[in-house]
Amino acid sequence: MQDENPKGCENGCVEQDGVCCPKEPPWPAWVAYASTFLFLPVVVMALVVLAQTSVWKLLGWLLILWAFLVPLRLLVCARCPYYGQSCPTLFGKLTARIFPKKQGSMVLGLWLDVAAILALFALPLPDMLRYGGVGALFLWILLFTGAFLAIAKTACARCPLTFCPIGKAGGLAWKLIDTLWEKALEKVRR
């Protein structure tokens, strides 16, 4: 639920799902283009491989991608304080071109986003192995997780929507990476 003048939130903030969010988007403009650009190789690799391994899986993957890019935006971005504004993806502005502003919780939509992202990652896994062996499988995992980690660092790390499970997962992933890196450095320094 979004409230323009909620109790407890400072002026210039809006409340979304119990969190006070600054009305001014906290991301520099380049983040939206970086997020989009980072996922392009993932989409291209999935299309190229699935087109050769299973047309039905290709159609299924495209259906999930469409569901993520269009109807799920109605449950997430159309309800977001940054609807119609520059945000960490191009969704904020693109959603405003296809859907009117909505009120309501974003949480269910964000969890459906998680399900869609996991399905987009997992569905092609056996096909990557069948198409190009361990090398293709490794490249797919690297491209997908690399894009996720980069977006977590550039976009989610600045995001005030702290109830978002994607941002929480990104934060945990980087905390783990930083801890492992520190441990490795300690070993080297000894």
Ligand code: SF4
């Ligand atoms: S900040 Fe996130 S949820 Fe909000 S419009 Fe942008 S992509 Fe959608």
